[in-house]
Amino acid sequence: MTISTWRSSAAATAAAEEADSETPSVPAKHKAGSRAAQGMEQAFLVSSQGSPSMKGKKASSVTLSMEEYAELLKLKEDQQKSKAKQKSAEKAKKIQEDLAIQARNKALLEQEDGEESEQGSDDNSPPSKKQNQPPFAQMDSPAEDDAEMADGEDEDEDDPNMDQTNMDHTDEEHEAPEDGDGGSEEQELAIVNANPPKEKEDSDMKPNSKVDASKKKPKSKSKGQSEKNYKVVLDNFKSSDVLALAERAKCYLRTQICFGNWVLDSDEKRPNWVWSILNETPSILPPIASAMAAKGLEIAGEDDEVKKDLLTYVLYGKTCLFNNIITKVRQCIAGYFSLTTGSDANIKVKVEWLLTKSNFLYGGLDIKEKTVNRSKPFGNPIIRDIIQNIWFSTAKNGSKSDLMTTDVLVLLQEEQEKECKEAEKKKPQLGDFDETVKVGNFIEARPAQRMQGCISATAQFSANDTFGLAQVDNTIALKALSAAKPSKKALADGDLTFSQMSMAKNTFLNLIEKYKWHKKAAQALGDFFFGIEVHHMRQLSENGEKTLIHYQVQVRREWHDQLALGNGFNIGLINEVLINTIYSGILNELQVASINQAQHHQANRSAPYVLAPTHTTPESVTPTCFGMELPKHNARRTAAGDWSTQMGMSFAMTGTTAKVAHPHSKTIITSALDVEARNTALRTVLEHR
DSSP states (O other): OESSHHHHHHHHHHHHHHHHGGGGGHHHHHHSSSSSHHHHHHHHHHHHHHGGTTSSSOOOOEEEEEHHHEEEEEEEHHHHHHHHHHHHHHHHHHHHHHHHHHHHHHHHHHHHHHHHOOOOOOSSSSSOOOOOOOOOSSOOOOOHHHHHHTTTTTTTOTTTTTOOOGGTTTTTTGGTTSSSOOOHHHHHHHHHHHOOOOOOTTTTTTTTTTOOGOOOOOOOOHHHHHHHOOOGGGGOOSSHHHHHHHHHHHHHHHHHHHOOOOOOOOOOHHHHHHHHHHHHHGGGSSSEEEEEEEEHHHHHHHHHEEEEEEEEHHHHHHHHHHHHHHHHHHHHHHHHHSSSSSSSHHHHHHHHHHHHGGGSSEEEETTTTEEEEETTTOOOOOOOOOOOHSSSSOOOTTOOOHHHHHHHHHHHHHHHHHHHHHHHSSOOOOOOEEETOOOOOOOOOOOOOTTTHHHHHHHTTOOOOOOOEEETTTTEEEEEEEGGGGTOOOOGGGSSHHHHHHHHHHHHHHHHHHHTHHHHHHHHEEEEEEHHOTTHHHHHOOTTHHHHHHHHHHHHHHHHHHHHHTEEOTTOOOOHHHHHHHHHHHHHHHHHHHHHHHHHHHHTOOOOOOOOOOOOOOOOOOOOOOSEEOOOOOOOEEEEOOOOOOOOOOEEHHHHSEEEEEOOOOEOOOOOOOOHHHHHHHHHHHTTT
């Protein structure tokens, strides 16, 4: 039977083109085929491309036999299968390489742990779980999966050596691979063939839990153990209350492990720890769920079998969590630290350096330069990525336990944020202020209700001490009441020296930062004190520092008052006009105080002392005469009006002798009482005139 229609020819041509496009990926042993197939392929190529003599003309029909067409289909099928097998072989090879790297890493860990500790046993580690596929064994097309499944149907068999006890402590939602891809049976066979079943690994990944594979001995199971060697699932719990308690307690245990509350499997306190988790579970649940969990706890306390199953099931949460962490780490650690390339010796050197002093935990890690930043412990981004992928993953195919743990962590975070907000509300709040407005040029004085009374009390202050009774041991004693008063050395803000104000300022700024004041207010206060510290008034005047101290006292008090009223200003902006006003006021106060002091001194000056008379006339000395001698005469006027002159010796003074002042002869009163009596008599005479 022949095919001569145009439709069949076109279909065969399209099939040949598709086969030709896939030819480069076909192995060499399948490219030869039969001679008929080769000739048929060439015929299709000629018909599809067209001969030189047939260009521009309508393509003619191709005549094929049924046998040739069947051979073409078979060739295409062989090509697809060979391509799938080639990919499967490459994947298996990569899996083997990855497992070899893991084996080397484990050997290095055991070698290092052997030098540090000889502890460890089979009970120190949770059972290992089923091997999961690495990330590169995913994302196969459906056609390729079908081809692999068809090609490996005869080879797939269950491995009788698989350790079924490893599944006893796995969670239901973790029976499938973590990445959600079941993989192909060929890949599972490749893993089993590359790695025969081993003893249980230490999934806790702790350095001090070293187990030597050569020292492990298979445990013989007694009859009692075989009876109880079954997996506890939710169907074991007949009561809905116990079921609710089991699910919530398992999730709560995982959450406690996240915060570091967990014990080793070898610890004798482990059952008590799990039971404490069960007892705490009802207290963290909503009212309805809490009532159900509390009732389930009562049932477990009365039935030992239920309690035992409950403890076992809750412990699955720990094993499941650790296995999940190990799986995620194994998937990303090789690629992150570049352990998939290079020779075995080079990889060994890298791993040894990473394990030295736990270099893999630090940030700033550079494997090529072999440097880390010791100031960033646990700063490696891989730690953050693993935590995010396990507890905060947004994948839809995530496990139920992971989602529940994530929900609990989110609720805890919300609760902490709520507590922080409530604590923020309890703190005294400062009002907002305008950063562009500064304090006014004048600050009104505060009214004092009892200022006059305070002044009078100060004027009538008596220094007499008042005593009161005080008990000293078993004795009653008198104690001055002034001792219970505030210290006289306590100074007001305005009486502080500039150095004292500066020290108090530093303490104040540290405290507002400690008690979480608003950054806006803290910044304004910092600018305020800094402006006072560097102000030019400190160098220009001897009263400049006193002026600045008064300025900070008045402005700071005014700032708090205006904040309470909603009219806040920026205290950090210095008002020069107000500073000059305060300076003028201080100068006026000093002038007034100086005048008052002078008047007070004049009024309180005591009476002068009464002294004995002082002789101002020196003893008489015979004058030494110098000059011409003149005739003496004594000029007297007679009754007739003539002058008579008395002749005698006399000398004209030349000015070289000292002149002596002769006081008038009168009585000197030296008694204050006599002076007062004389004045009194004079007043009496004047009054009676």
